[in-house]
Amino acid sequence: MPELPEVETIANGLRLGCSAPAEAAHPALPGLHILSARLLWERTLATPTPAEFYTRIAGQAFESIGRRGKFLLARLTQDTLIFHLRMSGDLLVERLEAPMAPHHRLVLELEGGWRLTFNDTRKFGRAWLVSDPEQVTGKLGPEPFSPALSAPVFYQMLQRSRRQLKPLLLDQSFLAGLGNIYTDEALHRAGLHPLRAADSVPADQAEALLGAIRSVLQAGIQHHGASIDWVYRGGDFQNQFYVYQRTGAPCKTCGTPICRVVIGQRGTHFCPHCQPEG
C-alpha cells in the first residue's frame, strides 16, 4: 500500500494511536521506549548490520513520526528509523502476546506490552537506522504539497525534461510520493496523455497537472488511502478511481473505454478521449 497517501495514513496512525475498533486499538508511538529488536528477514534491514542495529536501537524512545515522499521516518532519541514499504509493506502496533502473523520481518518490543511490527509479504521493503535521514532521503525531489512548489516552478521543472510524463512523474528524484495509481489518476484529471513529452506541456496545463496531483493525493489521504487485494487497512480510495484498473470500463467523464498500455514496464491506464496524444 505504498504511495504517499497510504504512507501518510500509516504515519498518522502511528503518530496518534488508535482507540476505535477495540481489536485494533493501540497507543501513539511518540514517548514509547524500545526495549529490544528482532529481525526475522535479514535483508529487510538496509543499514546498519543486525548486531549494531540491536545494540543501538535498544533504549531509544520514539519522539515523532513523519513522512518524506514514500518514506516513513520515526525520529528516535538519537537516531532516525526509516521504513520504505515498497510493494507490500505495512507497520502495525500489536500486543506483545498476540500471535505472530505470517510475513512479519522486523519486530520492535516496546514498553507497556506492545510491539511495532513491519509486515511485508513480498520482502521488498527496507528499514534504515541512521543518524542523518538525508543519507536515505537526500535524492528525493520536492514534496507535492510544498509551498515552494509553485505553478511556475513546476512548469520550469517540466520544461527542463524531454521525458514522457508517466515515467517522469514516477521518478522520485523529480517529485516525491507518486506511484502507479496516483500518477494515472492525476494525468487523467489533468487531461494529459501519459506519453506526452514533459517539455511540450504549456504553462496552463502544467499548472493544471500540479493541481491534479495535489487534489488526487489529497483525496487519497481523505479516504485513508486505497485498499487493494490482500492489503486492507480501511482505506477506500480504490472506489474513486477514474482509470486505474478500469481497463475497458467506460470513462466516468465521457464514456469512452479506458485503455491500458505498458509504459516503462508499468501498467498505465488512460482515457484516449479525455487524454489525447500530442
Next chain:
DNA sequence: ACGAGCGCCTGTCGGC
C-alpha cells in the same frame, strides 16, 4: 541522459 531488461519476492487470478 534515457529507456529497456532484469532481479528481488510472494500471492492471486485467468486460461487451458
Next chain:
DNA sequence: TGCCGACAGGCGCTCG
C-alpha cells in the same frame, strides 16, 4: 483439478 504465465501500489542495478 493442476499447471503456467501474467500480473501486482517499487526501485536499484546493469547495459546499450
